[in-house]
Amino acid sequence: MTDLETVIKSNNLFKNVSVTEYHKNGKLIKTEIDKENFKNGIKILKSNGISNLLLLTPYETGNNITITYHLFDVHNKILVELSVSIEQGSMEIESLTDLWDGANWHEREAYDMFGIVFKGHPNLERILQMKDSDRFPLRKSFKLNVEGNA
Numbered sequence: 305m306t307d308l309e310t311v312i313k314s315n316n317l318f319k320n321v322s323v324t325e326y327h328k329n330g331k332l333i334k335t336e337i338d339k340e341n342f343k344n345g346i347k348i349l350k351s352n353g354i355s356n357l358l359l360l361t362p363y364e365t366g367n368n369i370t371i372t373y374h375l376f377d378v379h380n381k382i383l384v385e386l387s388v389s390i391e392q393g394s395m396e397i398e399s400l401t402d403l404w405d406g407a408n409w410h411e412r413e414a415y416d417m418f419g420i421v422f423k424g425h426p427n428l429e430r431i432l433q434m435k436d437s438d439r440f441p442l443r444k445s446f447k448l449n450v451e452g453n454a
Contacts, residue, residue, distance in 0.1 A: 308382055309333060311352045317341045318386075330381035342388050343398045346373075349384060350403055353377040357404040360411070362418045364443065367392055369418060373400075390420070399425040418443055 309331065312318045318335040326332045337345045358374040368389040375384040390397055399422035400407040409431070411422040416430045419440040430437060 308349070308353045308377055308380065308384075311348065312384070315345075315348060317345045317348070326383070328381070330383065332383045332385070334385045334387075336387045336389075339388055339390055339397060343400075345386065346400060346403065349375060349386070353380060353382070354384060355379075357400060357407055357410070358383075360407075360414060362414045362420060364392075365389065369395065369420060371397065371414065371420070395419050396421045396423055398423050399428075401425055416440075 309323060312333055312335055313321055317337055319337065321333065321335045323334075324332045354375045355378050356376040358376055360374070361372045362369055363372075364370075368391055370387050370389045372385050372387045375386060376382070377384070388397065395418075397420065399411055401411065401422075402424065408425070408427070411420075411425055412428060412431045414420045415422060415425075415428055416432050417440060422428055429435065433439070
């Protein structure tokens with residue numbers, strides 16, 4: 305068991321932890337965290353070897369939006385998929401731009417497509433749609449209004 309794996313399994317902030325081997329001595333660790341503990345959990349992971357935020361993937365799950373953060377420990381070949389759910393009525397979560405500059409564009413895209421507000425983001429504005437758009441096209445509630453489309 306790696307140090308990072310031990311930290312995740314022994315910390316009660318992380319829930320539903322699963323570990324699988326993948327690609328030439330690497331590991332995939334999947335886990336979940338509550339929104340209230342999210343930023344502290346990320347800091348724990350970063351201080352224990354996570355060096356990169358590869359991407360984040362938001363998706364709708366019932367009345368929630370789940371964001372899965374894909375994080376990587378390059379030296380030990382460990383990919384961590386950390387999922388956090390936020391209620392659609394409260395579409396806010398803390399930004400990770402203070403920890404990884406690369407979070408900037410990922411968070412802006414999630415804001416643009418889903419309407420997720422990343423608190424503390426230095427420049428949270430649309431990057432794909434018109435700046436004054438009030439639509440979030442990757443939400444299930446989004447309906448195209450195109451002639452001939454019922």
